[in-house]
Amino acid sequence: MSLWADIISVFLPPRCIKCGTILSQDDGLCPDCFNEINFISAPYCQKCGQPFEAAPSSSKMLCVSCLQKVKTPFRLSRSAVHYDDSSKPLLLSFKFHDRTDNAKTLAKWLNLAGQDIWKEGVDLIVPIPLHYTRLMKRRYNQSGLLAAELGKMTGLPVDYTAVARHKKTRPQVEFSGHERIKNVKGVFSVKHPEKIKGKRIVLIDDVMTTGSTLKECALAMLSAGAKSVDALTVARVCK
Ligand SMILES: [Zn+2]
Ligand SMILES: [Zn+2]
Structure with a gap:
């Protein structure tokens, strides 16, 4: 020191x-x-990261939807902790109450949860962008802070400008299920496709609830030529 x-x-x-x-x-x-804190630990689905209550009988270690090859834009998806009463206060204070000092600890968890993703290979870290009006109001993007810390820890480059959220939407917490998918449809646009073309990208967010926002952003990057997209979040609502 x-x-x-x-x-x-x-x-x-x-x-x-x-x-x-x-x-x-x-x-x-x-x-x-x-x-x-309830950290997500093995056994979990090797593709989507969904934790199992007991180890699956199949040696493939995949959940039912991944075994059935349900379409997903993610190569891999991982989260560090369960989104529950013990992690919620930490994440809410980080997102809404200026507890930006939490970023370092939360990014450490992301780094550990991302081990399988780092092994597969990543070229670029991209945080889920906020709409600029929300960014002005909140003054910081919590996912951007996580991505910045994670970039320092992994030595990987971080990009904040390739993707933008060009439509302002109602917060996802106001919707459920299918309405969430509809709410974020077409809200992301790739401003600089040259920055992500052919790259293996890891998309960062604080919480994954249904995954609609992350999926929509991943789809925009894949259509703009990204080679692969992984999702890495601090917390996840587990079924
Ligand atoms: Zn799965
Ligand atoms: Zn304490």
Whole structure:
């Protein structure tokens, strides 16, 4: 640690990003809060990352829809934690209440959850873009912050401008199921196809609920010539 970092840690010691307890090391969460988080661990579907309650009988380790080859724009999809009462406060404060300091810890989780994706090979990290009016209001894109931290950890380039969200939509939480697909239909456009053409892209977001937003963005990039798209999110609503 540099002298400057030593000085900062004396006056601003690292705190648990959930409960605020002072930590001896900058681990993000205190042991109690860490133990409450439900990390997604094996066994899970090797393609879509959906966790299994018990290991499947098939040695392929695929869920029913992946075995049936249900169409998906993602090569692989992974998430670090279950979206539940223990992870929700962390993600909501990160998204809406300026807790941008959470980005580093959450990106560490993304990096770990992305192991299979890194093994397959990735050329570019792309965060899900916000519509500019929402960006002005919130002042930061939570997915962009995660992508920036992940870029530093993996050494992979991050692109913030190739894809844009050109239509303002109602928040997805107001809809369910099929309405969510309709709500985000055609909202993304690729502004700079030359930046993604032939590239293996990993798309970053904070939470995957039904996956409609991520899928729509992936489809836009695939039609613009991306070689493959993976989805990597901090949390996921698991069935
Ligand atoms: Zn804590
Ligand atoms: Zn699957």
